[in-house]
Amino acid sequence: MRVLILTSEYQPKRLGNISDHVSTLAHELVKRKHEVELVVLDDWRPGFEDVCGVHVHRVANPVKTHPMASVLTFAVTASLPIESEGANIVYFYKKLQKNTDVIHCHEWLMVYPAINLKHAFNIPFVLTFHSIEGHRCHDCFSPLSIAIKEIEDAGIWESNQVITNTEWLKNEVLRYYGSGHRGKINVVWPIGRDWVDDVVSVYRKVVEEP
């Protein structure tokens, strides 16, 4: 299976725990004979690197100035080079007559590129939530967090499967974004190494979908 992982951080860039999480995921997938293309946002070292079998494509945000350090404009402008690199990867494998099977995106920052890649190439996508905006902003209703909640909501609607780390976060997602999504939320507890098998079984669900 060929997996296109979209993430906002990957080693050596490290802002939170997503970096380690994605790193473990990608390398364990390679050990299990899957092909991993990883697109990561990294302003400091754009380019391609093969890290022990993981094809890492680092892209930079073309817009460096963001008024009032707005994370929203940052996320949207960053989403364009990410999806452009994703499209390049898809076209590269199409030329070799190979498919890209599934997109795995992490957090709301990568929801926009995942949605557009899904619409353009009809590739299913899996969305992992590490946390949700309702908790991060302590339920504040500023325009910024409403916008981020809208993006998370769009991500849940558009994704084919959602992964959360704990049963508690699953229930919180259902509480915020509606219990109608219960059927597509999977809990994968990312401790140790074997959880990657559970992620692969989630991929199998969406790839086998008609």
Place this chain on the structure above:
Amino acid sequence: MRVLHLSWEFPPRIIGGIASHVFDLSRALARRGIEVHAMTCNFLGAKEYENIDGVNVYRVESYAAGDSFLSWALRMQKNMERSGCDLINFIKGVDLIHAHDWLSGVAGIGLKNLYRKPLITTMHSTEYGRRIGIHNDLQASINEIESWLCRESWRIITCSYYMRNHVSWCLRVSENKICVVQNGVDVNKFSFGFNYWGVRNRFAHGSEKILLFVGRLVPEKGLDVLIEALPNILSNGIDAKIVAVGEGPQREEYQQMANQYGLANKILFVGHVDDWTLRALYRVADVTVVPSKFEPFGIVALEAMAARCPLVVCAVGGLNEIVDHEGTGLKVPVNNPDALAWAIVRIIRDVGFKDWIVSNAYQKCMWNYNWNNIADWTAGVYGAVLHEYYTGSWKPINKV
């Protein structure tokens, strides 16, 4: 040939000049036999899909939430891009993507890379020009987005040679990438029967000469220069009145300025008016004044020419190319109230001269700024880009 136009405004949603430009251009292209699909923001009361004179118009959901105009604009474009993907899949591909300004250009960049089709961008204006410099982070960010858009575009279209030069240095792109295609005007829209005094009396007394100003009330449009010129005009014994059409943040300031001169009754802020009234105003006005400090093209000048209204403009930007001094209007230096007053007085006093420049201007409109010609030029740009595209190597792979 199938072209997808992206624009953040399209009638009935009208905010600036892009709406009418895209409306007229897309219809003229459709008349020429090009299949045109136009994607734009939704608007209360407008249909999600309609076919206007052969142009397929799609209005997509535009969000409301966001912490600033910039983030709203960007998120709206991501939404437009998603709907664009669905549309392109539905109509089975497009040949070209044509974006208008950065407010739809970001969606254009996305679609270009996802479908590997050439992107053509019309730069109607730049942030640097609109604000006369880059003063804060918001403007710097928009400037960077515009520069990025120019980098990603296969060709850039500007509407004047002035803008070609401006875009080239301000957004750091080569002039080789930039084509000039002027704006157009439909002269037939301005010939209709109406009650002359019925319209005129709504805006001025019978004895007053109407000086028409059309534009947003922002510093770059320079209404303050016209207000400063007003005492000079009045002292020449001409009973003139400014009729200012358009809204904007500087309205209070201009109102106060007129009050300080004691001329509050000689300036009328009309706000937004409907299309018919605006065209009738051009017909009844004695002079149309365009005192802009920055003007990429100056569609107002073209409309005045089409309505046979004499024209006084500042010699700046695109206006410099539209108006010939003492041929189709009068040009004065930028930011110079005395020169502006001199030109206005000259046109009002010398009726023979006025008739001469008005008829010259009308002829120029008919021949140079005709939408059919402009559609031909635009189609020429499309043809050149498609030729380069088909002979190049950057393409999607059709076989899977």
